[in-house]
Amino acid sequence: MTALADLGLVDAADAVARREVSSAALLDACLARLEVVNPTLNATIWVDRERAQKAAQAADAALAAGKPAGRLHGIPLAHKDMYYQAGLPCTCGSAIRRDFVPDITCTVVERLSAAGAYSFAGLNMAEFAQNPTGHNRAFGDCHNPWKPPYITGGSSSGSGAAVASGVTYASLGSDTGGSIRLPASACGVTGIKPTQTRVSRYGVMPLSFSADNVGPLARSARDCARILSVIAGADPKDPTSASEPVPDYEAALTGDLRGVRIGVPTNAFTTIAEPPVMAALEAALKVLEGRGAAIVRLDLPLMSAISAYVGVISRAEGAAIHSRWMRERAKDYAPHLSARLYGGYAIPATYYVEALACRGPILKAFAAEVFGTVDLLATPTIPTCLPTLAETDIDHGPPGTEQRFMAVSVNTRPFNYLGLPAASAPCGLDPNGLPIGLQIAGRPFAEARVLKAVDAYQRDTDWHRRRPPVVPA
Amino acid sequence: MEFLATTEAAIAAWHDITPPNDAARRMAADLASTVAAFEAVRGTLRFEDEPSSFEAVLQEVKE
Numbered sequence: 397m398t399a400l401a402d403l404g405l406v407d408a409a410d411a412v413a414r415r416e417v418s419s420a421a422l423l424d425a426c427l428a429r430l431e432v433v434n435p436t437l438n439a440t441i442w443v444d445r446e447r448a449q450k451a452a453q454a455a456d457a458a459l460a461a462g463k464p465a466g467r468l469h470g471i472p473l474a475h476k477d478m479y480y481q482a483g484l485p486c487t488c489g490s491a492i493r494r495d496f497v498p499d500i501t502c503t504v505v506e507r508l509s510a511a512g513a514y515s516f517a518g519l520n521m522a523e524f525a526q527n528p529t530g531h532n533r534a535f536g537d538c539h540n541p542w543k544p545p546y547i548t549g550g551s552s553s554g555s556g557a558a559v560a561s562g563v564t565y566a567s568l569g570s571d572t573g574g575s576i577r578l579p580a581s582a583c584g585v586t587g588i589k590p591t592q593t594r595v596s597r598y599g600v601m602p603l604s605f606s607a608d609n610v611g612p613l614a615r616s617a618r619d620c621a622r623i624l625s626v627i628a629g630a631d632p633k634d635p636t637s638a639s640e641p642v643p644d645y646e647a648a649l650t651g652d653l654r655g656v657r658i659g660v661p662t663n664a665f666t667t668i669a670e671p672p673v674m675a676a677l678e679a680a681l682k683v684l685e686g687r688g689a690a691i692v693r694l695d696l697p698l699m700s701a702i703s704a705y706v707g708v709i710s711r712a713e714g715a716a717i718h719s720r721w722m723r724e725r726a727k728d729y730a731p732h733l734s735a736r737l738y739g740g741y742a743i744p745a746t747y748y749v750e751a752l753a754c755r756g757p758i759l760k761a762f763a764a765e766v767f768g769t770v771d772l773l774a775t776p777t778i779p780t781c782l783p784t785l786a787e788t789d790i791d792h793g794p795p796g797t798e799q800r801f802m803a804v805s806v807n808t809r810p811f812n813y814l815g816l817p818a819a820s821a822p823c824g825l826d827p828n829g830l831p832i833g834l835q836i837a838g839r840p841f842a843e844a845r846v847l848k849a850v851d852a853y854q855r856d857t858d859w860h861r862r863r864p865p866v867v868p869a
Numbered sequence: 870m871e872f873l874a875t876t877e878a879a880i881a882a883w884h885d886i887t888p889p890n891d892a893a894r895r896m897a898a899d900l901a902s903t904v905a906a907f908e909a910v911r912g913t914l915r916f917e918d919e920p921s922s923f924e925a926v927l928q929e930v931k932e
Contacts, residue, residue, distance in 0.1 A: 735889065741886055754916070756923040757916035791892075
């Protein structure tokens with residue numbers, strides 16, 4: 397029998413709605429799991445048990461009184477600690493914001509609350525969401541639940557570790573260069589970065605106004621679909637959010653991929669992938685073929701331009717956001733972060749504008765060529781076997797560690813520049829026993845198709861159901 | 870003047886920010902690769918002078 401903490405989000409929510417399990421029992425299970433795994437993982441920054449217990453009791457009382465249940469009624473959730481919730485801490489994983497308590501609540505958490513969920517913890521993360529590994533000097537590194545010396549992926553490190561280990565049923569992460577997909581890949585869970593503008597960013601710590609995205613990490617495509625259905629859609633408080641109607645993402649999960657063409661890049665993404673990662677990708681493609689998909693090998697256009705432009709936007713915008721603190725409190729940043737921010741001040745405005753000005757035309761040309769041929773793209777999420785925290789520790793490693801560090805996100809960043817939806821799902825284990833991720837991307841606003849492909853894959857595989865060794869048997 | 874020294878001087882002049890550590894200097898020096906990447910792309914994109922809106926293209930090429 398599955399432990400309560402190991403239920404999927406949808407299963408847990410449906411069980412609460414049917415009054416088969418109480419919200420209080422789910423919360424107790426999550427908190428009990430936290431007690432067991434957190435000394436190893438360091439996945440949380442703060443926990444508010446008392447507030448959460450009150451919310452759980454209120455959720456149970458509402459059901460007992462016959463009130464209608466929302467799609468997430470009574471579900472305890474913990475999010476990356478960068479989502480503003482009035483009166484609750486929001487450290488952004490940093491010493492600089494260690495004592496910050498916002499007086500507003502972000503739209504995405506308000507929408508989760510309206511659907512019946514409540515928050516019980518703030519999760520560890522890369523400082524200011526600015527690294528792909530999960531290193532954190534202010535609150536300690538987050539550790540991989542499969543093997544603690546290895547990276548969790550970042551920047552949503554605590555989200556990946558907590559979802560994988562049964563601390564929370566799902567978690568909001570953010571993704572500017574891969575920060576949802578990387579921890580999803582490294583920790584063996586499922587995550588999706590939606591189309592740029594698909595989800596409101598009001599009340600969410602900014603890193604890069606042009607490339608930031610909010611999205612879920614959870615244990616399956618179906619669970620991600622449930623969260624995304626709740627949080628997506630236009631928000632008057634975020635004028636950059638798209639007015640595109642929000643489909644029922646769960647309804648799209650039919651398992652049928654007949655007629656779906658899945659492209660596998662031959663000139664990028666796979667060229668640098670290590671053999672165990674490629675073997676896992678090829679095995680995943682066969683599963684997708686078995687569901688009816690046609691696999692098409694193709695060269696992707698404009699990859700040199702995308703590669704040139706992708707880093708400039710987030711570095712320049714991140715540097716601008718942090719300029720006051722970099723002048724006044726540079727020593728309060730981890731060295732790897734202040735080092736990264738520093739270079740951003742030397743990027744000429746003309747480069748930044750060029751990168752932004754070419755973004756639309758490049759997307760248009762890319763979409764015309766690629767999505768005229770295929771519906772989705774499949775790549776490894778992280779092209780190498782997972783590195784350890786020590787191997788990617790810029791603050792203490794030798795010169796050259798920066799390259800190992802930045803290589804982690806080489807396959808995720810292009811989809812941020814293009815603004816495309818992209819998911820990561822577990823598809824194997826590398827020779828060290830660490831998860832490998834399958835990345836699937838699609839056209840703008842094709843989240844339903846992306847999730848449909850991942851769900852189809854998960855119907856025939858059990859990688860997403862496997863639990864890391866840190867979880868008690 | 871070498872690239873790093875020029876870069877440090879520009880950051881100091883424009884932003885009043887000094888290198889916080891050696892890794893910052895290494896990453897600033899690595900901006901030379903960004904320059905090279907831009908130079909490699911320059912002239913290869915025929916649409917770079919056209920006005921554009923990224924959000925409009927998201928809608929234009931959506932599913």
